[in-house]
Amino acid sequence: VERLRGIDLQIRAGEVLGLAGVAGNGQSELLEVLGGYADGTGSVTLNGTLLDLSGKKSDGQSRRARGVAHVPEDRQREGLIMDFQAWENNVFGYHHDDRFNSGMLMDHAAIRADA
Structure with missing residues (x-):
């Protein structure tokens, strides 16, 4: 069943x-x-470039990575693991980012500071 058809949205930076x-x-x-x-x-x-769908x-x-974010x-x-702290949930989806890694382990201090 086709659930989406004929949608045309224009959203500017910061909106x-x-x-x-x-x-x-x-x-x-x-x-x-x-x-x-x-x-x-x-x-x-x-930003003038097609997204892969x-x-x-x-x-x-x-x-x-392209700047698209959403709130579930x-x-x-x-969107959350309820048993985890806010700083732990904050890094989901960004856990591969070099800022949050220390070798093979997650850098908890960096994650807390970012949160």
Whole structure:
């Protein structure tokens, strides 16, 4: 079932886009495609360059590297590990960044300082 069709959004630097709607109307699916959780078709242009909507470079980590960020609909279920501290949750998705590593281990002091 095609859940998204004919969407045209223009967002400028520094703007935040919020989506609202009745459950089942496609906002969850749009978030999944834009956030890199699910593959999509069509085109998304970011700073004049097309984003990959399927394949190896369509994942969340690739999106973050391009400057795309999102807040999950259900932060407790999808965005956080509730038993972890805020500073621990803060690094998820960025854990491969050299700033947060010390050899083979995570640099907890750097992660805390960043949080």
